[in-house]
Amino acid sequence: LKAILAILDDYPWFDDNMLKTAKWISQYYLSSLAEAMRLFVPGLSGVKTQKAYQASAAMDYEAAAMLLDNKPEEYRQALTYIYAHGPVSLKDLAKLPGNIDAMIKFFLQHKLIIHADTVNTRGKASTTTIINLAVSKETAAQAEQMLPKTRAAQRRLLQALLQNNELALPQLRHLNISQATVKKLAEQGLITSRSVPVLRNSYDSVCQQAAEVSLTQPQQHALQLIIPAIKAGTHKSFLIHGVTGSGKTLIYIKAVAEARRHNRQAIVLVPEIALTSQLVARFRAAFGNDVVVIHSKLSVGERHDAWRRLQSGQAGIVIGARSALFAPARDLGIIIIDEEHEFTYKQEESPRYHARQVALIRARLAGAALVLGSATPAIETYFQALNGTHTLISMNKRVDDVPMPEVTLVDMRQELAQGRRSVISLPLQEMLARALAKKEQAVILLNRRGYSTFVLCRECGHVLKCRHCDISLVYHTPGNSLRCHYCQERHTVPDTCPECGSRYIRYFGAGTQKVEEALTALFPAAKIVRMDQDTTRGKMAHDKILAAFAAGTYDILLGTQMVAKGHDIPNVTAVGIISADTALNLPDFRAAERTFALLTQAAGRAGRGAKSGQVVMQTYNPEHYAITAGAEHNYPAFYEHEIAFRRQLNYPPFANLIKITVQAADEIMVHQSANKLAVELAQAMAGIAADIIGPFPASVHKIKDVFRINILIKTKDPAAVTSLFTALHISSRKDVIIDVDPVNV
Ligand code: ADP
Ligand code: ZN
Ligand code: ZN
Numbered sequence: 001l002k003a004i005l006a007i008l009d010d011y012p013w014f015d016d017n018m019l020k021t022a023k024w025i026s027q028y029y030l031s032s033l034a035e036a037m038r039l040f041v042p043g044l045s046g047v048k049t050q051k052a053y054q055a056s057a058a059m060d061y062e063a064a065a066m067l068l069d070n071k072p073e074e075y076r077q078a079l080t081y082i083y084a085h086g087p088v089s090l091k092d093l094a095k096l097p098g099n100i101d102a103m104i105k106f107f108l109q110h111k112l113i114i115h116a117d118t119v120n121t122r123g124k125a126s127t128t129t130i131i132n133l134a135v136s137k138e139t140a141a142q143a144e145q146m147l148p149k150t151r152a153a154q155r156r157l158l159q160a161l162l163q164n165n166e167l168a169l170p171q172l173r174h175l176n177i178s179q180a181t182v183k184k185l186a187e188q189g190l191i192t193s194r195s196v197p198v199l200r201n202s203y204d205s206v207c208q209q210a211a212e213v214s215l216t217q218p219q220q221h222a223l224q225l226i227i228p229a230i231k232a233g234t235h236k237s238f239l240i241h242g243v244t245g246s247g248k249t250l251i252y253i254k255a256v257a258e259a260r261r262h263n264r265q266a267i268v269l270v271p272e273i274a275l276t277s278q279l280v281a282r283f284r285a286a287f288g289n290d291v292v293v294i295h296s297k298l299s300v301g302e303r304h305d306a307w308r309r310l311q312s313g314q315a316g317i318v319i320g321a322r323s324a325l326f327a328p329a330r331d332l333g334i335i336i337i338d339e340e341h342e343f344t345y346k347q348e349e350s351p352r353y354h355a356r357q358v359a360l361i362r363a364r365l366a367g368a369a370l371v372l373g374s375a376t377p378a379i380e381t382y383f384q385a386l387n388g389t390h391t392l393i394s395m396n397k398r399v400d401d402v403p404m405p406e407v408t409l410v411d412m413r414q415e416l417a418q419g420r421r422s423v424i425s426l427p428l429q430e431m432l433a434r435a436l437a438k439k440e441q442a443v444i445l446l447n448r449r450g451y452s453t454f455v456l457c458r459e460c461g462h463v464l465k466c467r468h469c470d471i472s473l474v475y476h477t478p479g480n481s482l483r484c485h486y487c488q489e490r491h492t493v494p495d496t497c498p499e500c501g502s503r504y505i506r507y508f509g510a511g512t513q514k515v516e517e518a519l520t521a522l523f524p525a526a527k528i529v530r531m532d533q534d535t536t537r538g539k540m541a542h543d544k545i546l547a548a549f550a551a552g553t554y555d556i557l558l559g560t561q562m563v564a565k566g567h568d569i570p571n572v573t574a575v576g577i578i579s580a581d582t583a584l585n586l587p588d589f590r591a592a593e594r595t596f597a598l599l600t601q602a603a604g605r606a607g608r609g610a611k612s613g614q615v616v617m618q619t620y621n622p623e624h625y626a627i628t629a630g631a632e633h634n635y636p637a638f639y640e641h642e643i644a645f646r647r648q649l650n651y652p653p654f655a656n657l658i659k660i661t662v663q664a665a666d667e668i669m670v671h672q673s674a675n676k677l678a679v680e681l682a683q684a685m686a687g688i689a690a691d692i693i694g695p696f697p698a699s700v701h702k703i704k705d706v707f708r709i710n711i712l713i714k715t716k717d718p719a720a721v722t723s724l725f726t727a728l729h730i731s732s733r734k735d736v737i738i739d740v741d742p743v744n745v
Contacts, residue, residue: 005087011311013040013041013328014037014040015328015330017332017362017365017366018040018326018328019037020365021358021361021362021365022036022037022039022040023036024358024361025039025351025353025358026351027722028353028357028718028719028722028740029350029351029352029353029740030722030725030726030731030738030740031350031351031352035350035351036351039323039326039351039353040326040328051089051090051115052087052088052089052090052115053082053087053088053090053093053104053107053113053114053115054082054087054088054113054114055082055083055112055113055114056111056112056113056114059111059112061079061080061083064079064083064112065079065080067110067112071106072098074096074097074098074103075098075103075106077096077097077098078093078096078098078100078103078107079107079112079113081093081096082107082113090104127195127196128168128169128170128195128196129168129169129193129194129195129196130166130167130168130169130193130194130195130196131157131161131166131167131168131169131172131182131191131192131193132161132165132166132191132192132193132194133161133162133165133190133191133192134186134189134190134191134192135189135190137162139190140158140161140162140190141158141162143158143188143190144158144159144162153176153177153178153181154181154184154185156175156176156177157172157175157177157181157182157185157191158185158190158191160175160177161191213250215250215254216247216399216400218242218246218247218395218397219247219250219251219254219395221393222238222240222251222393222395223251223254223255225238225391225393226238226251226255226258226369226371227254227255227258229369230255230258230259230262230264230333230334230369231258231262233262233264233333233367234367235363235364235366235367235368235369235370236369236370236391237360237363237369237370237371237372237389237390237391238369238370238371238372238390238391238392238393239340239372239373239374239377239381239382239384239385239390239391239392239393240371240372240373240374240393240395241374241375241377241382241385241392241393241394241395241635242373242374242375242393242394242395242396243375243395243396243397243398243404243604243633244375244398244600244601244603244604244605244608245398245399245402245568245604245608246375246395246396246397246398246399247395247398247399248338248373248395249279249282249338251371251373252268252336252338252371252373253282253283253286255334255336255369255371256268256283256287256317256334256336257286257287258334259333259334259369260287260290260316260317260333262333263316263331264316264331264332264333264334264368265310265316265317265318265329265330265331265332265333266316266317266318266329266332266333266334266335266336267317267318267324267325267327267329267332267334267335267336267359268283268317268318268319268320268324268335268336268338269319269320269321269322269324269325269335269336269337269338269345269355269359270319270320270321270338270339271321271338271339271342271344271345271565272321272342272344272565273293273294273295273296273319273320273321274295274541274542274543275542275562275565275566275567276338276566277543277546278566278567278568279319279338279566280293280319283317283319287316287317289315290315290316290317291315291317291318291319292306292309292310292315292317292318292319293306293318293319293320294306294307294318294319294320294321294323294324294327295320295321296321296323306318306327307327307328310327310328310329310330311328311330313330321344322344322345322347322355325355325358325359325362329366331366332362332363332366332368333366333368333369334368334369334370334371335359335362335363335368335369335370335371336370336371336373337355337356337359337370337371337372337373338373338374339373339374339565340356340372340373340374340377340378340381341374341376341377341378341381341593341597343594343743343744346741346742346743348744350737352738352739352740352742354741354743356372356378356381357741370390372390375600375601375604375635376596376597376600376601376635377635378593379593379639379642379643379646379652379653380652380653382635382639383643383653384653398608402607402608402609402610403607403612403613404603404607404613404633405575405603405604405606405607405612405613405614405615406612406613406614406615407603407614407615407616407617407630407631407632407633408427408431408614408615408616408617409580409617409619409622409627409628409631410425410427410428410616410617410618410619411619411620411622412425412579412618412619412620413620415618422518423514423515423518423578424515424518424519424522424576424578425616425618427616428576428616428618429522431574431576431614431616432519432522432523432526432556432574432576433523434574434614435573435574435614436523436526436555438573440571440572440573440574440611441549441552441554441555441556441557441569441571441572441573441574442555442556442557442572442573442574442575442576443556443557443558443563443564443572443574443575443576443602443605443606444515444519444556444557444558444559444563444575444576444577444578445559445560445561445563445564445575445576445577445578445598445602446511446512446515446558446559446560446578446579447560447561447577447578447579447580447582447583447595447598455472455473455475455482455493455505455506456505456506457497457499457500457502457504457505457506458502458504458505458506459497459500459502459504460497460499460500460502462497462498462499462500464482464491464494464498466484466486466487466489467489468484468486468487468489468702468703468704468705469484469486469487469700469702469703469704470700470701470702470703471484471485471486471700471703473491474511475493475511476513480492480493481493486700486703486704487703487704493505512530512532512558512559512560513530515558515578516528516530516558519556519558523555523556526555526556527553527554527555527556528554528555528556528558529545529548529549529553529554529556529557529558530558530559531545531546531557531558531559531560531562531563532559532560532562542562545557546567549569550567550569552571561598563602563605564598564601564602564605565601567605568608569605569608569609570608570609570610570611571609571611572605572606572607572608572613573606573607573611573612573613573614574606574613574614574615574616575602575603575605575606575613575614575615575616576615576616576618577599577602577603577615577616577617577618578618579618579619579620580595580599580617580618580619580621580627580630581595581619581620581621581624581627583595583598584621584624584626584627588699588744588745589646589649589651589745590743590745592624592625592626592638592642592645593626593642595626595627595630596626596629596630596635596638596642599617599626599627599630599631600630600633600635602615603615603617603630603631603633615631617630617631625637625638625641625642626638629641650691650714651714652741654716655714655715655716656714656715656716656718656740656741657712657713657714657741657742657745658712658713658715658718658721658722658738658739658740658741658742659710659711659712659713659738659739659742659745660677660710660711660712660713660730660736660737660738660739661698661708661709661710661736661737661739662674662677662695662708662709662710662711662735662736663706663707663708663709663735663736663737664706664707664735665705665706665707666707667707670707670708670709671695671709673735674694674695674709674711675695677695677711677730677736678692678694678695678711680728681711681713681730684724684728685713685721685724688715688717688720688721688724689715689716689717690713690714690715690716690717690720690721691713691714691715692711692712692713693711693712693713693714694709694710694711694712695709695710695711696709696710697709697710698710699744710745712745718740718741722738722740725738
């Protein structure tokens with residue numbers, strides 16, 4: 001037991017349901033309870049500590065004070081303070097008299113105190129200045145009369161205060177009153193000012209005009225199912241499978257409005273906040289400041305304020321990426337997960353939870369509705385919906401009967417046979433030419449997973465790899481450098497092959513830069529903007545690029561996965577997909593699902609407005625069901641194929657997977673310890689229906705000089721397996737990572 005040092009808050013961070021959810025997470029995903037609880041406290045996941053000091057346990061106060069006999073009185077004062085309060089931050093100590101740095105140095109040297117960094121969960125508070133009259137209204141009115149005409153600003157401020165009693169500093173700007181004016185009146189003793197803390201609300205400025213629209217028939221139908229559940233206040237879950245442009249957002253808004261009518265709060269999850277600012281804007285337009293937005297680029301202080309606004313009831317709706325699921329909603333009425341199939345809902349560090357799974361738990365505990373939405377639901381979710389876990393709502397038409405875009409599949413092998421070697425096929429080139437001629441816009445997607453610009457020796461076939469990670473280096477034109485995308489190390493391009501000394505070193509693969517060059521050569525007048533890891537590093541960079549593109553500053557938006565998602569730009573009529581099938585070759589049983597989802601999302605960007613859309617998909621694999629179903633916007637056809645494959649091989653949803661990764665810096669040791677673990681597991685799991693696959697090297701065998709070996713367990717009884725891990729102390733091993741229901745295998 002440890003003593004309580006201080007009570008930080010006058011309100012509890014956790015309610016009963018939050019604690020139950022944390023316990024469920026720690027059990028199911030095998031994390032510690034502390035890790036699971038941290039999810040509910042903003043900022044703690046990226047712990048911010050503050051330098052602090054406390055009394056040394058080796059020394060009692062009397063003994064310590066004796067060492068200060070020859071020192072000034074300030075020393076005794078500071079030491080007393082630390083012994084009485086500790087741990088105290090340097091900031092608090094700075095308020096005491098004397099040279100605190102020198103004193104701390106002396107205390108540490110003589111071991112009177114020790115370092116004890118404190119955790120600051122609240123970050124920097126934000127304040128604003130409030131101005132009041134310091135005198136009676138009569139006196140102020142008289143003073144105002146007596147001021148000469150030239151003191152117009154001072155008179156305006158006094159008049160404003162006579163009307164409003166008090167004013168916040170930001171309001172003065174609208175009245176065209178400067179700080180100097182405030183200072184002058186304060187000096188005359190007419191006004192006073194004080195500083196008060198404010199809870200910030202990021203995205204204050206993001207807003208979009210709300211136009212009243214009447215619901216479409218499918219939207220009405222969906223709401224007729226969802227609204228009674230919210231009214232009843234009992235848990236129920238829904239899957240809205242709606243094609244791109246079918247109007248899912250308006251359903252979310254109306255459902256949230258219903259929850260708010262009953263004074264219950266709402267959590268809205270989006271896969272990545274940077275790609276969904278349009279959704280945020282629509283919620284803002286409907287609910288104004290009742291919405292708080294949480295995302296990873298906010299400071300700890302800003303997060304804390306958003307949390308507090310929700311907890312105190314100043315706001316009722318939180319929108320954010322997966323971490324917003326842990327917001328302290330007081331009376332949760334609804335959780336919405338938009339694009340529920342996205343892999344970003346899975347956290348890749350401990351606790352390795354999936355937001356969809358945890359949302360179901362939270363919603364059940366709170367008696368809240370859960371609404372999942374997607375044009376390409378996860379196979380697991382659709383399976384659950386067909387089997388009654390969720391009510392399935394299908395919307396297979398776009399709003400106003402806007403047609404789905406027309407898709408052309410281009411077999412790149414035939415292009416090659418006809419002597420065309422460009423990354424841009426003839427049909428793609430022609431489609432772009434047509435769109436540009438009509439002043440319409442195009443989006444070009446380079447599906448870059450496993451297909452980046454690598455460097456290869458044409459004599460011996462050697463591929464340049466990172467020294468620390470078993471992964472090809474990626475070539476970047478600016479700076480003519482090679483970079484490792486795992487550890488970020490940079491290398492210069494060698495003149496000769498390090499393996500055979502040959503000078504024939506060449507770049508392969510189609511990076512976005514290479515596609516950009518090809519496009520520029522074909523359409524020199526077109527204005528092209530690139531959106532990839534290189535161009536979107538800064539805060540809100542996605543938003544800026546998308547906003548400029550939406551405003552018509554550019555003709556073509558070119559990029560990786562992120563150009564396929566979240567935007568609704570009526571003038572985009574052409575979508576080109578450079579390599580539809582690259583992700584199909586990944587050694588992952590979800591490769592087809594990923595591919596289908598990406599193609600559907602990307603195609604869904606075309607022709608969302610009055611003008612009809614066209615899509616060209618380039619592929620080396622035109623017969624694959626993920627490609628053909630993607631080209632036909634046919635989710636059910638894809639699902640039928642995929643679910644049969646999953647059933648046959650006993651993959652999710654027919655079994656749960658648990659991935660165990662064994663890590664070590666020594667390559668021989670890592671194999672030995674993985675083998676040993678596999679044998680141990682095989683013995684212990686004899687009575688459980690489960691298959692053990694592996695050990696086999698992880699798809700990236702080495703990252704940052706650490707080798708990684710995987711063991712995969714397939715089971716219909718994951719709880720039996722995980723409790724075994726706990727019993728055998730496997731889950732607490734430092735060199736073992738356990739991932740329950742992994743999304744990357
Ligand atoms: P989804 O999220 O399903 O892809 P959105 O919610 O973005 O689709 O809706 C597609 C477009 O249709 C948007 O421009 C939206 O403003 C418009 N829309 C949605 N519902 C209606 C409606 N009831 N009446 C008119 N326009 C609508
Ligand atoms: Zn590396
Ligand atoms: Zn070589």
